[in-house]
Amino acid sequence: MNSLLKIITIFSAFFICSCLNFYTSSLLNDNEIDKKYIGLYEAGITTTDSYNITGNALVSVTISSGGVATVNISGGYISFLNNIYKEDMVKLSDNSYSASITSSGYRYYFTFTFSDYALNFYFDRNDGTRGSGNLTKVR
Known part of the structure; x- marks a missing residue:
């Protein structure tokens, strides 16, 4: 027993x-980013480097059904292409998310705030470089 x-x-x-x-x-x-925000968002954004020099960069963010955000920043002195997985996302509110990842020796901090057909995009890099802009949903 x-x-x-x-x-x-x-x-x-x-x-x-x-x-x-x-x-x-x-x-x-x-x-995981809500499925209603799946799509491709693109626009030019304003960037500022650690010496306060402003520039422009083209940003595209693709949100896939698997919860992956593919971020591509190119222009001026920034070249970034990487995936941010749902495990790296932190949901701040119903339409706002943040994430941080390391790429090419830099730590990037992202904020994504979605509306119906736009994405307010912000990034900050650990060397003082930052950028922000309003991306439009392309598809």
Whole structure:
């Protein structure tokens, strides 16, 4: 009888742990960008480097159904092309997200704020370079 009680307790513990793990994993998916914002957003933005010199760059952001944001910044002194995965996203509000990733030795901090057909885009790099602009949904 004592061994039967131990076996039931062990199986119960495994069951509870697996349920908690499933619940935790589903919470992480809440940071995924809402599917209604899927599409391609593009525009020119204003950038400022660490010496306060302003420039222009072309930005395209593609939001895919898998929760991946592909960010391409090119122009002037900035060249960035990278994917930001849903695991790196932090949901700030219903339409606003932030993320930070490292690329080519720099740490980039992004903020994405969506409206119906636009994306307010902001980035800040750990060397003081920053940029912002309003991107239009192309498709």
